Amino acid sequence: MSESTIDADAGITPPDSASAEGRVFTASGGDWADIAEEAASLGEERIVVNMGPQHPSTHGVLRLILEIDGETVTEARCGIGYLHTGIEKSMEFRTWTQGVTFCTRMDYLTPLHNEAAYCLAVEKLLGITDDVPERASIIRVLLMELNRLSSHLVALATGGMEIGALTVMTVGFREREVVLHLLEQITGLRMNHAFIRPGGLVQDLPPGAIDSVR
Amino acid sequence: MTDGVSDPNGLPATLSPSADVINTRRGMFGSHGSGDTSGYGGLVRSVALPPPSGRPYGGWFDEVADALASALDAAGTDPDAAIDNVVVDRNELSFVIRREHLLAVCSALRDQPDLRFEMFSGVSGVHYPEDAGRELRAVYHLLSITHNRRVRLEVSAPDADPHIPSVVGIYPSADWHERETWDFFGLIFDGHPALTRIEMPDDWPGHPQRKDYPLGGIPVEYKGATIPPPDTRRSYS
Amino acid sequence: MGIEEKLPSGFMLTSVEHLAGYMRKSSLWPATFGLACCAIEMMTTGAPRYDLARFGMEVFRASPRQADLMIVAGRVSQKMAPVVRQVYDQMVEPKWVLSMGVCASSGGMFNNYAIVQGVDHIIPVDIYLPGCPPRPEMLINAILELHKQIQSMPLGVNRVAAVKAAEAAALAATPTSQMKGLLR
Numbered sequence: 001m002s003e004s005t006i007d008a009d010a011g012i013t014p015p016d017s018a019s020a021e022g023r024v025f026t027a028s029g030g031d032w033a034d035i036a037e038e039a040a041s042l043g044e045e046r047i048v049v050n051m052g053p054q055h056p057s058t059h060g061v062l063r064l065i066l067e068i069d070g071e072t073v074t075e076a077r078c079g080i081g082y083l084h085t086g087i088e089k090s091m092e093f094r095t096w097t098q099g100v101t102f103c104t105r106m107d108y109l110t111p112l113h114n115e116a117a118y119c120l121a122v123e124k125l126l127g128i129t130d131d132v133p134e135r136a137s138i139i140r141v142l143l144m145e146l147n148r149l150s151s152h153l154v155a156l157a158t159g160g161m162e163i164g165a166l167t168v169m170t171v172g173f174r175e176r177e178v179v180l181h182l183l184e185q186i187t188g189l190r191m192n193h194a195f196i197r198p199g200g201l202v203q204d205l206p207p208g209a210i211d212s213v214r
Numbered sequence: 215m216t217d218g219v220s221d222p223n224g225l226p227a228t229l230s231p232s233a234d235v236i237n238t239r240r241g242m243f244g245s246h247g248s249g250d251t252s253g254y255g256g257l258v259r260s261v262a263l264p265p266p267s268g269r270p271y272g273g274w275f276d277e278v279a280d281a282l283a284s285a286l287d288a289a290g291t292d293p294d295a296a297i298d299n300v301v302v303d304r305n306e307l308s309f310v311i312r313r314e315h316l317l318a319v320c321s322a323l324r325d326q327p328d329l330r331f332e333m334f335s336g337v338s339g340v341h342y343p344e345d346a347g348r349e350l351r352a353v354y355h356l357l358s359i360t361h362n363r364r365v366r367l368e369v370s371a372p373d374a375d376p377h378i379p380s381v382v383g384i385y386p387s388a389d390w391h392e393r394e395t396w397d398f399f400g401l402i403f404d405g406h407p408a409l410t411r412i413e414m415p416d417d418w419p420g421h422p423q424r425k426d427y428p429l430g431g432i433p434v435e436y437k438g439a440t441i442p443p444p445d446t447r448r449s450y451s
Numbered sequence: 452m453g454i455e456e457k458l459p460s461g462f463m464l465t466s467v468e469h470l471a472g473y474m475r476k477s478s479l480w481p482a483t484f485g486l487a488c489c490a491i492e493m494m495t496t497g498a499p500r501y502d503l504a505r506f507g508m509e510v511f512r513a514s515p516r517q518a519d520l521m522i523v524a525g526r527v528s529q530k531m532a533p534v535v536r537q538v539y540d541q542m543v544e545p546k547w548v549l550s551m552g553v554c555a556s557s558g559g560m561f562n563n564y565a566i567v568q569g570v571d572h573i574i575p576v577d578i579y580l581p582g583c584p585p586r587p588e589m590l591i592n593a594i595l596e597l598h599k600q601i602q603s604m605p606l607g608v609n610r611v612a613a614v615k616a617a618e619a620a621a622l623a624a625t626p627t628s629q630m631k632g633l634l635r
Contacts, residue, residue, distance in 0.1 A: 031410075053531060053534050059490075060486065060490070061534075080412060080413065081411075081412055081413035081528070081530050082486075082531040083525075083526070083528055084413040084529075084530065085563075086422065086429075086566065088423060089423055089563060093429060094243075094444070101560065102560070105488055108488035108491055109491065124304055169494075171499075173497075173498030190492075190584075191491065191584055192583060192584065413530070414529070414530065414565075418529070422564055422565070429562075429563050431558075431562035431564075432562065434557070435628045437628075437631075438629070438631040438632075439628060440628045443563075444562060
């Protein structure tokens with residue numbers, strides 16, 4: 001199906017290897033229909049299930065191709081790429097500062113961490129790492145730690161939701177509002193703040209921010 | 215936090231006069247030929263790759279370079295044939311490797327006790343269309359957990375023959391990274407078990423992150439005007 | 452759809468419209484279609500602080516067959532587009548679509564090869580909500596606007612007439628890029 005001449009079956013192990021398990025395929029997209037057909041014709045009890053990209057427990061989009069034996073998952077393969085955004089190519093047509101607004105949206109639970117990683121790299125390339133004010137670095141760490149709190153709260157909340165404890169989800173998000181309120185007071189936005197820029201920050205902490213954090 | 219020893223003024227190595235200039239860019243990014251309101255139309259910037267560094271490299275870099283050379287010798291590969299350059303730039307060590315010897319170098323880096331770069335951080339592709347004969351690059355990042363060090367390998371391939379041996383046998387986590395590099399740059403990794411598209415749809419034509427692939431945006435309609443996409447509009451900022 | 456479609460226009464139909472509209476809008480069940488950053492804001496809108504349960508919408512159905520409203524929250528990549536269409540097709544009438552955030556409404560800041568420039572290229576959208584990401588209050592505002600739309604949705608012969616009128620208006624309207632002189 002792809003236009004390349006690559007032999008996608010190059011990973012098949014010969015049938016006479018070790019146990020009588022059957023043929024082993026490496027399914028990596030594009031050959032899904034053939035795999036499903038073969039597996040069906042082998043007549044085994046294993047069912048191949050496609051836990052598609054839209055599913056309540058695959059937060060965001062993740063396609064899981066599962067081989068299920070009764071209720072036990074024997075094999076799982078991931079299909080990814082459903083959120084590919086072309087951020088890198090878009091950044092080629094923007095200035096360094098505008099690039100921050102793109103990279104902030106890569107991991108949307110911790111936008112400040114993405115920004116910090118990008119800005120540290122840009123500062124290193126420009127050779128200005130020593131010129132970043134120390135106060136800016138410290139505030140960066142403070143913001144990143146607040147963001148880490150909110151991200152971990154989401155992890156706990158959705159983890160609880162997945163095992164059925166729905167109240168954990170509401171509690172987690174409720175606590176998260178405190179952190180988001182703080183971040184809004186400091187950066188102006190609840191999410192995707194383009195606050196950490198190459199060279200430091202957009203602006204200093206507003207008055208009263210430290211007291212709010214305490 | 216000093217820079218690499220190669221430049222006593224602490225400047226990045228790309229600014230030194232012996233840097234390998236592969237391209238000269240005029241003006242800013244974006245379209246050329248239309249009216250330029252940015253004022254940066256007169257910019258002339260040369261794009262240079264860092265030059266090879268001379269010994270001593272400084273810090274633990276010498277140790278690693280020597281260990282790699284001796285490991286390659288012991289395995290039967292000529293280190294000078296395998297390693298094109300050693301670049302120490304901004305306090306980071308990079309080896310520019312010939313693609314035929316990539317597997318030997320990776321085995322040596324992973325197995326030699328002084329090196330032990332067990333963790334594979336990723337392959338990325340780079341495309342320099344103006345650098346004839348070396349257009350496509352694959353950049354490998356390795357991390358040594360035992361010694362807490364990072365090293366970078368760079369391998370180049372021409373556009374006409376975009377093949378690079380796959381390191382999946384040595385670092386199995388390279389699997390998806392090489393698929394991504396194939397997907398976006400068209401670099402074919404020989405020996406990869408299943409080199410298929412990973413992020414674009416399976417039947418997508420072209421390799422999006424190459425420089426000759428258009429950004430692909432559409433003009434945006436506003437009330438009273440249409441603004442073209444970023445790669446075709448006039449430079450504003 | 453049902454008997455309400457067959458009623459003749461008049462007092463009876465209008466009352467049924469009001470009643471049906473009220474029923475539909477009060478317990479509009481959203482389908483989980485969170486893709487990216489807007490999904491997180493959608494989840495916080497369902498969380499206790501900006502409660503969606505007061506509108507009867509805290510139940511995010513996983514199965515599209517049980518859902519009424521598809522909130523497309525987040526950027527739709529080219530690979531995801533057929534999935535969006537399939538989920539929309541699997542929803543049962545009456546269904547509505549709210550495109551949340553600029554990426555779903557128009558491609559947003561990602562004007563490139565990888566993102567569908569507006570989910571209305573794939574599915575018909577009833578209400579657009581800009582923002583990157585929109586605050587939970589903005590999402591609730593959009594949902595309440597949609598509720599108003601649903602409450603006043605005509606049925607039966609009224610609907611046929613309304614559809615014809617909308618189509619005629621759209622054909623006669625000026626295209627967006629020709630709407631000049633608005634700032635005077």
